[in-house]
Amino acid sequence: MKTIFLKELKLNFKNLLIWSLAVGGMGLACILLYRSMQGEIAELGDAFSEMGFFSDAFGMSTLSMATLAGYFAVEVGTVHGLGGGMFAAIIAIGIISKEEEMHSGEFLLSLPVSRKKVVAAKGLCVICMLAAFTVICGALYALGFASMGESLPAKEFMIFMLGQFLMNIEIGAICFAISAISGKNRMGMGLGIALLCYFYDVIGRAVPDAKDYLFLGPYSYGNASEIFSGKNAPGAAFAVAAVMTACAVCFAFWYYNKRDLAS
Numbered sequence: 001m002k003t004i005f006l007k008e009l010k011l012n013f014k015n016l017l018i019w020s021l022a023v024g025g026m027g028l029a030c031i032l033l034y035r036s037m038q039g040e041i042a043e044l045g046d047a048f049s050e051m052g053f054f055s056d057a058f059g060m061s062t063l064s065m066a067t068l069a070g071y072f073a074v075e076v077g078t079v080h081g082l083g084g085g086m087f088a089a090i091i092a093i094g095i096i097s098k099e100e101e102m103h104s105g106e107f108l109l110s111l112p113v114s115r116k117k118v119v120a121a122k123g124l125c126v127i128c129m130l131a132a133f134t135v136i137c138g139a140l141y142a143l144g145f146a147s148m149g150e151s152l153p154a155k156e157f158m159i160f161m162l163g164q165f166l167m168n169i170e171i172g173a174i175c176f177a178i179s180a181i182s183g184k185n186r187m188g189m190g191l192g193i194a195l196l197c198y199f200y201d202v203i204g205r206a207v208p209d210a211k212d213y214l215f216l217g218p219y220s221y222g223n224a225s226e227i228f229s230g231k232n233a234p235g236a237a238f239a240v241a242a243v244m245t246a247c248a249v250c251f252a253f254w255y256y257n258k259r260d261l262a263s
Contacts, residue, residue, distance in 0.1 A: 001117040008125035023083035024140035027076040031144030077224025085194035088168035092175035093190030163222035170218040173248040180252035
Protein backbone atom coordinates (compact mmCIF):
# COMPACT_ATOMS: atom_id res chain seq x y z
CA MET A 1 0.00 0.00 0.00
CA LYS A 2 2.83 2.40 0.86
CA THR A 3 4.54 1.65 -2.45
CA ILE A 4 1.36 2.38 -4.41
CA PHE A 5 0.80 5.59 -2.46
CA LEU A 6 4.34 6.86 -3.10
CA LYS A 7 4.14 5.88 -6.77
CA GLU A 8 0.92 7.85 -7.20
CA LEU A 9 2.44 10.88 -5.50
CA LYS A 10 5.39 10.73 -7.87
CA LEU A 11 3.19 10.31 -10.95
CA ASN A 12 0.94 13.22 -9.99
CA PHE A 13 3.65 15.56 -8.72
CA LYS A 14 3.96 17.40 -12.04
CA ASN A 15 0.20 18.00 -12.14
CA LEU A 16 0.33 19.31 -8.58
CA LEU A 17 3.18 21.68 -9.38
CA ILE A 18 1.58 23.01 -12.56
CA TRP A 19 -1.88 23.55 -11.08
CA SER A 20 -0.77 24.97 -7.73
CA LEU A 21 1.67 27.42 -9.32
CA ALA A 22 -0.84 28.35 -12.04
CA VAL A 23 -3.79 28.95 -9.70
CA GLY A 24 -1.68 30.36 -6.86
CA GLY A 25 0.34 32.44 -9.31
CA MET A 26 -2.79 33.96 -10.86
CA GLY A 27 -4.07 34.78 -7.39
CA LEU A 28 -0.72 36.34 -6.45
CA ALA A 29 -0.71 38.38 -9.67
CA CYS A 30 -4.21 39.66 -8.92
CA ILE A 31 -3.10 40.76 -5.45
CA LEU A 32 0.02 42.51 -6.76
CA LEU A 33 -2.01 44.34 -9.40
CA TYR A 34 -4.35 45.76 -6.77
CA ARG A 35 -2.35 48.86 -5.83
CA SER A 36 -1.77 50.03 -9.40
CA MET A 37 -5.48 49.63 -10.15
CA GLN A 38 -6.89 50.61 -6.76
CA GLY A 39 -8.76 53.70 -7.97
CA GLU A 40 -10.29 51.98 -10.99
CA ILE A 41 -11.18 48.90 -8.92
CA ALA A 42 -13.01 51.02 -6.34
CA GLU A 43 -15.05 52.69 -9.08
CA LEU A 44 -15.82 49.36 -10.74
CA GLY A 45 -16.77 47.88 -7.38
CA ASP A 46 -19.24 50.69 -6.76
CA ALA A 47 -20.74 50.19 -10.20
CA PHE A 48 -20.94 46.40 -9.90
CA SER A 49 -22.47 46.58 -6.42
CA GLU A 50 -25.57 48.16 -7.96
CA MET A 51 -26.06 45.52 -10.65
CA GLY A 52 -28.58 43.45 -8.70
CA PHE A 53 -28.40 39.72 -9.32
CA PHE A 54 -24.92 39.95 -10.87
CA SER A 55 -23.44 41.61 -7.79
CA ASP A 56 -25.17 39.06 -5.54
CA ALA A 57 -23.75 36.16 -7.56
CA PHE A 58 -20.15 37.29 -7.05
CA GLY A 59 -20.49 38.81 -3.59
CA MET A 60 -19.94 42.41 -4.67
CA SER A 61 -23.11 43.55 -2.92
CA THR A 62 -21.73 42.62 0.51
CA LEU A 63 -18.03 43.46 0.15
CA SER A 64 -16.17 46.59 -0.88
CA MET A 65 -13.51 46.08 -3.52
CA ALA A 66 -11.90 49.30 -2.29
CA THR A 67 -10.15 47.18 0.38
CA LEU A 68 -7.60 44.49 -0.39
CA ALA A 69 -9.54 41.94 1.68
CA GLY A 70 -12.73 42.60 -0.28
CA TYR A 71 -10.86 42.54 -3.57
CA PHE A 72 -9.21 39.25 -2.57
CA ALA A 73 -12.55 37.67 -1.69
CA VAL A 74 -14.16 38.64 -4.99
CA GLU A 75 -11.30 38.16 -7.45
CA VAL A 76 -8.90 35.64 -5.92
CA GLY A 77 -11.74 33.74 -4.26
CA THR A 78 -13.26 33.12 -7.69
CA VAL A 79 -9.93 32.11 -9.26
CA HIS A 80 -9.04 29.72 -6.45
CA GLY A 81 -12.51 28.24 -6.14
CA LEU A 82 -12.81 27.42 -9.82
CA GLY A 83 -9.18 26.34 -10.24
CA GLY A 84 -9.19 24.20 -7.11
CA GLY A 85 -12.38 22.41 -8.09
CA MET A 86 -11.00 21.63 -11.55
CA PHE A 87 -7.72 20.35 -10.08
CA ALA A 88 -9.57 18.08 -7.65
CA ALA A 89 -11.66 16.67 -10.49
CA ILE A 90 -8.68 16.03 -12.77
CA ILE A 91 -6.66 14.29 -10.07
CA ALA A 92 -9.48 12.06 -8.80
CA ILE A 93 -11.34 11.19 -12.01
CA GLY A 94 -8.52 9.10 -13.47
CA ILE A 95 -6.55 7.83 -10.50
CA ILE A 96 -8.31 4.43 -10.40
CA SER A 97 -9.58 4.05 -13.97
CA LYS A 98 -6.12 4.60 -15.49
CA GLU A 99 -5.03 1.15 -14.30
CA GLU A 100 -7.63 -0.46 -16.57
CA GLU A 101 -7.14 2.00 -19.41
CA MET A 102 -3.36 1.48 -19.43
CA HIS A 103 -3.73 -2.30 -18.90
CA SER A 104 -1.67 -2.19 -15.72
CA GLY A 105 -4.49 -3.33 -13.44
CA GLU A 106 -3.77 -7.04 -13.83
CA PHE A 107 -0.15 -6.56 -12.80
CA LEU A 108 -1.09 -4.30 -9.90
CA LEU A 109 -3.69 -6.71 -8.56
CA SER A 110 -1.33 -9.68 -8.94
CA LEU A 111 0.78 -8.18 -6.16
CA PRO A 112 0.16 -9.27 -2.55
CA VAL A 113 -2.18 -6.36 -1.89
CA SER A 114 -5.98 -6.29 -1.78
CA ARG A 115 -8.16 -4.11 -3.97
CA LYS A 116 -9.32 -2.22 -0.91
CA LYS A 117 -5.72 -1.27 -0.11
CA VAL A 118 -5.20 -0.14 -3.69
CA VAL A 119 -8.25 2.13 -3.47
CA ALA A 120 -7.18 3.36 -0.03
CA ALA A 121 -3.68 4.24 -1.26
CA LYS A 122 -5.05 6.14 -4.24
CA GLY A 123 -7.64 7.93 -2.13
CA LEU A 124 -4.98 8.97 0.36
CA CYS A 125 -2.90 10.29 -2.52
CA VAL A 126 -5.81 12.48 -3.68
CA ILE A 127 -6.21 13.92 -0.17
CA CYS A 128 -2.47 14.67 0.12
CA MET A 129 -2.40 16.31 -3.31
CA LEU A 130 -5.35 18.54 -2.43
CA ALA A 131 -3.78 19.45 0.91
CA ALA A 132 -0.49 20.36 -0.80
CA PHE A 133 -2.36 22.40 -3.42
CA THR A 134 -4.16 24.34 -0.68
CA VAL A 135 -0.94 25.00 1.27
CA ILE A 136 1.03 26.17 -1.79
CA CYS A 137 -1.73 28.49 -2.98
CA GLY A 138 -2.30 29.81 0.54
CA ALA A 139 1.42 30.56 0.90
CA LEU A 140 1.43 32.49 -2.38
CA TYR A 141 -1.62 34.53 -1.35
CA ALA A 142 -0.04 35.31 2.03
CA LEU A 143 3.12 36.36 0.20
CA GLY A 144 1.03 38.74 -1.88
CA PHE A 145 -0.44 40.41 1.20
CA ALA A 146 3.04 40.70 2.74
CA SER A 147 4.46 42.20 -0.46
CA MET A 148 1.72 44.82 -0.44
CA GLY A 149 2.44 45.69 3.19
CA GLU A 150 -1.14 44.80 4.11
CA SER A 151 -2.19 42.80 7.16
CA LEU A 152 -3.73 39.45 6.30
CA PRO A 153 -7.18 38.85 7.85
CA ALA A 154 -5.92 35.60 9.34
CA LYS A 155 -9.17 34.20 10.71
CA GLU A 156 -11.20 34.72 7.54
CA PHE A 157 -8.29 33.60 5.38
CA MET A 158 -7.85 30.32 7.27
CA ILE A 159 -11.60 29.61 7.23
CA PHE A 160 -11.67 30.28 3.49
CA MET A 161 -8.73 28.00 2.72
CA LEU A 162 -10.13 25.25 4.95
CA GLY A 163 -13.55 25.57 3.32
CA GLN A 164 -11.94 25.35 -0.11
CA PHE A 165 -10.00 22.25 0.94
CA LEU A 166 -13.17 20.53 2.17
CA MET A 167 -14.97 21.57 -1.00
CA ASN A 168 -12.20 20.05 -3.12
CA ILE A 169 -12.41 16.86 -1.05
CA GLU A 170 -16.13 16.60 -1.84
CA ILE A 171 -15.65 17.18 -5.58
CA GLY A 172 -12.70 14.80 -5.56
CA ALA A 173 -14.75 12.12 -3.78
CA ILE A 174 -17.51 12.29 -6.41
CA CYS A 175 -14.95 11.98 -9.21
CA PHE A 176 -13.14 9.23 -7.27
CA ALA A 177 -16.34 7.16 -7.27
CA ILE A 178 -16.74 7.67 -11.02
CA SER A 179 -13.12 6.59 -11.51
CA ALA A 180 -13.89 3.31 -9.72
CA ILE A 181 -16.73 2.63 -12.19
CA SER A 182 -15.08 3.68 -15.42
CA GLY A 183 -12.45 1.85 -17.40
CA LYS A 184 -11.23 5.07 -18.98
CA ASN A 185 -10.06 8.48 -17.80
CA ARG A 186 -13.18 10.65 -17.92
CA MET A 187 -11.39 13.98 -17.56
CA GLY A 188 -14.06 15.83 -19.48
CA MET A 189 -16.74 14.51 -17.15
CA GLY A 190 -14.67 15.49 -14.12
CA LEU A 191 -14.20 19.04 -15.35
CA GLY A 192 -17.90 19.17 -16.17
CA ILE A 193 -18.78 18.19 -12.61
CA ALA A 194 -16.51 20.90 -11.17
CA LEU A 195 -17.94 23.55 -13.50
CA LEU A 196 -21.50 22.41 -12.84
CA CYS A 197 -20.97 22.74 -9.07
CA TYR A 198 -19.47 26.21 -9.53
CA PHE A 199 -22.23 27.55 -11.76
CA TYR A 200 -24.88 25.97 -9.53
CA ASP A 201 -23.55 28.19 -6.74
CA VAL A 202 -23.36 31.29 -8.96
CA ILE A 203 -26.91 30.84 -10.25
CA GLY A 204 -28.18 30.03 -6.76
CA ARG A 205 -26.82 33.32 -5.46
CA ALA A 206 -28.17 35.30 -8.41
CA VAL A 207 -31.71 33.86 -8.37
CA PRO A 208 -33.55 34.65 -5.11
CA ASP A 209 -35.82 31.58 -5.30
CA ALA A 210 -32.80 29.26 -5.56
CA LYS A 211 -30.89 30.56 -2.53
CA ASP A 212 -32.64 28.14 -0.19
CA TYR A 213 -31.04 25.24 -2.07
CA LEU A 214 -27.46 26.51 -2.13
CA PHE A 215 -26.49 24.15 0.69
CA LEU A 216 -26.74 21.21 -1.72
CA GLY A 217 -23.65 22.35 -3.63
CA PRO A 218 -20.02 22.08 -2.45
CA TYR A 219 -19.28 25.77 -3.10
CA SER A 220 -21.86 26.85 -0.52
CA TYR A 221 -19.49 26.55 2.46
CA GLY A 222 -16.33 27.81 0.76
CA ASN A 223 -17.66 31.07 -0.67
CA ALA A 224 -15.07 33.79 -0.07
CA SER A 225 -17.46 36.74 -0.17
CA GLU A 226 -19.60 35.28 2.62
CA ILE A 227 -16.61 34.26 4.73
CA PHE A 228 -14.88 37.64 4.47
CA SER A 229 -18.13 39.47 5.22
CA GLY A 230 -18.47 37.52 8.48
CA LYS A 231 -21.31 35.20 7.49
CA ASN A 232 -21.36 31.59 8.65
CA ALA A 233 -21.97 28.74 6.24
CA PRO A 234 -25.21 26.83 6.87
CA GLY A 235 -24.77 23.71 8.95
CA ALA A 236 -26.86 21.77 6.43
CA ALA A 237 -24.16 22.39 3.82
CA PHE A 238 -21.54 20.59 5.92
CA ALA A 239 -23.97 17.75 6.62
CA VAL A 240 -24.71 17.27 2.92
CA ALA A 241 -20.98 17.44 2.12
CA ALA A 242 -20.15 14.82 4.75
CA VAL A 243 -22.87 12.46 3.49
CA MET A 244 -21.92 12.94 -0.16
CA THR A 245 -18.22 12.42 0.51
CA ALA A 246 -18.75 9.35 2.69
CA CYS A 247 -21.19 7.76 0.24
CA ALA A 248 -18.91 8.40 -2.75
CA VAL A 249 -15.83 6.97 -1.03
CA CYS A 250 -17.70 3.92 0.30
CA PHE A 251 -19.16 3.30 -3.15
CA ALA A 252 -15.69 3.45 -4.70
CA PHE A 253 -14.41 0.80 -2.27
CA TRP A 254 -17.47 -1.41 -2.69
CA TYR A 255 -17.73 -1.25 -6.47
CA TYR A 256 -14.04 -1.60 -7.32
CA ASN A 257 -13.72 -4.55 -4.95
CA LYS A 258 -16.35 -6.54 -6.86
CA ARG A 259 -16.00 -5.41 -10.47
CA ASP A 260 -14.32 -7.38 -13.25
CA LEU A 261 -11.47 -5.50 -14.86
CA ALA A 262 -11.10 -5.55 -18.63
CA SER A 263 -7.87 -7.10 -19.85
